[in-house]
């Protein structure tokens with residue numbers, strides 16, 4: 001069995017980069033910027049007032065000094081004249097600072113009678129002027145790759161970039177296998193359960209940036225599984241769920257091999273998730289996940305979601321590991337790296353009492369996977385230990 005880290009690097013080695021496409025800015029949030037873009041303009045394009053008040057010459061500021069108001073500069077309609085000695089221009093936030101002025105006095109710090117203002121307050125040191133290009137200048141580089149968040153979208157809009165080059169979404173085909181499974185909303189027979197993994201994984205992988213398609217459930221026959229795998233034609237990543245172990249009805253390895261799977265690995269020294277499989281199947285990458293619900297989701301977190309990110313052109317990286325203090329003593333670990341469902345609260349990690357890999361209620365209650373290294377001895381409360389936030 002290989003280690004989790006080895007499996008991750010083998011998986012990243014199977015990733016082919018995807019093509020780029022252009023999307024309107026309004027559709028770009030969450031997408032990955034595929035190549036650098038540069039600002040088409042300077043922001044602000046002129047020295048702009050940061051306050052509502054009066055623009056004048058800083059050298060003339062003094063309590064009791066008076067100025068003649070000779071014009072007005074509003075956002076969108078600047079004052080074309082020049083502010084000379086003893087003069088001021090009424091100005092509003094975002095408006096261009098007129099020629100001659102280099103200070104904006106807040107309107108709260110003056111009294112106005114007719115066209116005359118008198119400084120009455122303490123005007124302070126800040127000139128209240130935003131310099132031209134203070135945010136960015138024409139040609140400023142916005143570097144790819146980057147997953148675009150709301151602030152990035154605002155910045156691209158300000159740069160006047162209306163269409164954005166992004167990496168195409170990887171198409172993921174999800175195939176659940178097993179006669180016992182029915183879709184949510186259907187009525188299961190007495191020996192049946194709901195196919196939950198498909199839905200958890202779709203949520204996870206769509207959030208990572210994929211376009212995930214749920215294919216019909218494959219029954220436990222080679223023909224049915226082959227039909228489902230045929231339906232996955234065209235996907236960038238085919239993920240099967242279940243049928244990965246050694247039971248009589250666990251067909252994935254056999255059928256995928258018959259269909260030409262170039263297997264990269266099978267079985268990883270981890271818990272849960274041991275019977276994980278991966279390789280290339282035709283033009284697609286294939287990952288065979290174990291069926292136990294928590295195993296499938298943990299493997300999704302550690303392997304499938306990072307693969308989707310790598311396909312999108314983001315750095316090929318395993319989920320970031322953090323460190324926190326154990327809240328309780330933990331027993332020695334065995335020969336597989338153990339990803340324990342845990343709760344992180346106030347900097348302290350507590351593993352949940354039941355770690356059975358079928359328990360979705362426990363996974364849903366957890367906000368961290370606490371990592372026990374292979375053959376880690378028993379550790380006391382207070383020990384610093386690694387975890388992955390989930």
Ligand SMILES: Nc1nc2c(c(=O)[nH]1)N[C@H]1C(S)=C(S)[C@@H](COP(=O)(O)OP(=O)(O)OC[C@H]3O[C@@H](n4cnc5c(N)ncnc54)[C@H](O)[C@@H]3O)O[C@H]1N2
Nearest residue numbers: 176195196197198241242243244245250274290291292295
């Ligand atoms: N003799 C051995 N038995 C098992 C071993 C082993 O090494 N030797 N490994 C165990 C481990 S570890 C795991 S994990 C499971 C993985 O088994 P499979 O991948 O073959 O999964 P199935 O048998 O098909 O299903 C296991 C369990 O999960 C349920 N399941 C499957 N698919 C879904 C789905 N889409 N949504 C919800 N639940 C699903 C299925 O009904 C089973 O209850 O094997 C152990 N056995």
Ligand code: MOO
Nearest residue numbers: 272273274295357
């Ligand atoms: O590895 Mo299995 O995934 O322990 O339940």
